[in-house]
Amino acid sequence: MADDKKVSDTETNADCGVCDRPVRKIGVLCGLCEGWFHVGCEKLSKDDYEKLTELGDKSHWFCKTCRSKFKGMKKEIQVLREDNKALKNRLEAVEKRMDDLQNDIGESDRRNKRR
Ligand SMILES: [Zn+2]
Ligand SMILES: [Zn+2]
Numbered sequence: 001m002a003d004d005k006k007v008s009d010t011e012t013n014a015d016c017g018v019c020d021r022p023v024r025k026i027g028v029l030c031g032l033c034e035g036w037f038h039v040g041c042e043k044l045s046k047d048d049y050e051k052l053t054e055l056g057d058k059s060h061w062f063c064k065t066c067r068s069k070f071k072g073m074k075k076e077i078q079v080l081r082e083d084n085k086a087l088k089n090r091l092e093a094v095e096k097r098m099d100d101l102q103n104d105i106g107e108s109d110r111r112n113k114r115r
Helices: 047-057 064-114
Strands: 013-014 021-026 027-029 036-038
Touching: 013 027, 013 036, 021 036
Parallel strands: none
Antiparallel strands: 013 021, 027 036
16 A cells, blocks of 8 residues: 655755754745745744645745845836836827827828829
């Protein structure tokens, strides 16, 4: 029978991203930088850790470093969005002018042909 299935705990040979000591068992994996961290080093509560292990691969936990990067990214995205809006408005203005120009050209064309 297939009862040789071992329940694999979080086992890794990686070093903790905070204290640089091997993580071995009770650690969490960051979904962004893929670094391992001791539960204690990242100040996770037992509840948090249990939730994370329950979710397994689906738990997208992010370490402190990545979380602070996220905050910066969020701001950057906000700025980019504003830029995008401004660009869109300018593009629309340019498109409108091109339409006007095309109309002008079309009209003068017609006028020229009539002559
Ligand atoms: Zn550590
Ligand atoms: Zn990370």
